[in-house]
Amino acid sequence: MNYDVVIGLEVHAELKTNTKCFCSCKNESGNEPNTNCCPVCVGLPGALPVLNKFAVEQTIRAGLALGFEINKTAIFERKNYFYPDLSKAYQISQLVKPICINGSLRVGEKDIPINRIHLEEDAGKLVHANDGSTLVDYNRGGVPLIELVTEALQEPHIETADEAIEFLEKLRQVYIYAGVADCLIEKGQMRADVNVSLKPKGSKEFGTKVEMKNIMGFKSVHRAIQYEIERQRDILDDGGKIEQETRKWDDDKGISFTLRTKENSQDYRYFPDPDLLAVEIDDSIIENVKNTMPMLPQELKNKYMQEYGLSEYDADVLLQFKHVSDFYNDCLSGYNQPKTVCNWLTTEIMARIKTETGAGPILISKQNLIWLMKNVDDKKINRLSAKEVLSQIWGTDLNAEEEAKRQNLIIDIDTSALDGIVKQVVENNANVVSQFKETGDSKILNFLVGQVMKETRGKANAGDVMAKIKDIVNS
Ligand SMILES: [Zn+2]
Incomplete structure (x- = not known):
């Protein structure tokens, strides 16, 4: 059976700012573990977040560079979940009113619609040591992150792994040129979640989405998408049903496996962060970002x-x-x-x-x-x-x-000396010259030019030499 493939992307990029999103700790990688931390970004009781204005401006800049509308009011929510790299047990993010809505990016002949870009904070990092223990580094916790989400359920959408990669590469280029993010893939500064679904060719109804999280590197994204398309095609061809789930891509093995299914999917219990006011974005801020783009x-x-x-x-x-x-x-x-x-x-x-x-x-x-x-x-x-x-x-x-x-490479030979050398070379290579007269073979001409250049030790202009040889030969 023939299927339409529908691919959605969620792309995280670490913003280029001096400080973190809600505190004044440095936004910098490569430091000693747990040195860029404070009560706010590790979430000690009573610590209050203060929004980094520049992070908001950078998010607006990313949005304007991709033709987004900017919401006049944006809201920060708490996304609640527990994981060891998130000491607060919630991440400050945006759900209902993100900073940027309705943008697009051209891929081939299609303008791929993008639903939103929102601003959130990154989590820390788990480091798995050789002895089997796991360490945690909170330096990255609280670093400003923008998340972009494509509108996969609209036309046109991304249909192949190649288009997905073109989208990611173009997006990366826009972020880098706009100065909002460095997007160093190897440092994890840009990461993609991918969702894939298949539907019978021409069908209006979309199939069940399968998501793959945090794939590092565009080559892996490409492989993961192709693997998932094949996997779903095989199941559907056999009359099976696609289960809504999140899968993990294992790049070494070249396969993906189930991480969690819909039944045990998380409910993040988003609610507005009581410590952060709604952000009012007036026209002067937007104008200022436009003027410095x-x-x-x-x-x-x-x-x-x-x-x-x-x-x-x-x-x-x-x-x-x-x-x-x-x-x-x-x-x-x-x-x-x-x-x-x-x-x-x-x-x-x-x-x-x-x-x-x-x-x-x-x-x-x-x-x-x-x-x-x-x-x-x-x-x-x-x-x-x-x-x-x-x-x-x-x-x-x-x-x-x-x-x-x-190295005596400056051309400074005078005309009469050059004429003499050219004449000499032509005379010394009478056979070759007559061959050239017969065939007009450019290889022979180049050989003669080479001989002259050798005599002048490269101090004549090759174009001039060629013209002079032609003059003599044709006279
Ligand atoms: Zn901090």
């Missing part, structure tokens, strides 16, 4: 394509990593040649920074790269030599110009 990926993409004439492919390569597009914009302010700079970045620089999971830092200064690009364009240094210099100064504090001079 950095350029978002789509805006930059339009600029790159329309103003700079880049191809969509090149624009996407530059925008894939924010530090690369920042560097690109920086270089243009010193050398306004959008296509040249793009070519260098998308080939030479990307080749040096790309890793399996992302991209490392750019280990050359803007000034040095501009010097190389400009002098290649001005025919003062050959492209090949420039690439060599780039390799040599990469990751060092060497200067491109000094290095090029030290």
Whole structure:
């Protein structure tokens, strides 16, 4: 039987703020366990939370970047449950009136509707030690977290694992460019819950949802979704029924297993937090966030394509990593040649920074790269030599110009000397030259250019040399 697949996503991202959501403890990872804690974030009796205004602004920023409406009044509720990483036995979250409602994100040709973004606090972390004991670190407890929920029961929705990943990657890009979150996946700063259901093709009625919680890494999300689609398809094909449940994805084994079923699902007993007033968000706050919004990926993409004439492919390569597009914009302010700079970045620089999971830092200064690009364009240094210099100064504090001079790579041969060398090479390679006359084979021409470059020790411009050889041969 054929089925429609319906995929819903709930995405958590840790906000970039200096302090936690309801106290003045630092929002920082990598510290000694249980050092960024206070009576408020561990929930000692009598301690009172104070809302971090900047966390609210960051949530609004995330919302505006995705075209959300901002609620004029937002409410914080307590979500009650017990778990060792949550010392208060409740999490401050938002249920009835979140800060952002009704946004969307474009995936392929679809605008995927997003129900909400709400602000909540993160829980601490359990650390399972080798001796079988479990330790708890509350440093992360109280860190501001935004949760985004897609509207899976509406059209259009996410239908494949590939679309889910595209959604997550685009979302991550928007958050990073907007400056609301760093979204370092390996540090757990962005985590996704996924729900999957199948329905007979064309049916208006949605199937039973199965949820998978806290999957780390987009590759795992992809695998987990595909596994779940197959699992449900097999059950339905055999005439079985899908049970509403939460499953846990085991990435090592490549399978998921039941965590809890609907019968024992939790009732969180949400109620408004009596210690926190409703948040009034007036227009001036929203205006202020709008006015300080950095350029978002789509805006930059339009600029790159329309103003700079880049191809969509090149624009996407530059925008894939924010530090690369920042560097690109920086270089243009010193050398306004959008296509040249793009070519260098998308080939030479990307080749040096790309890793399996992302991209490392750019280990050359803007000034040095501009010097190389400009002098290649001005025919003062050959492209090949420039690439060599780039390799040599990469990751060092060497200067491109000094290095090029030290290695005698600056093109400074005078015309008559070059003419002489070209003539000599043509004469010495009479057989090859006649072969070229017959076939016009570009490989032969390149060989001759190579011979001249060797004689000049790379101090002539390869383009000039080629033109000169052609002149002689054709005369
Ligand atoms: Zn605290």
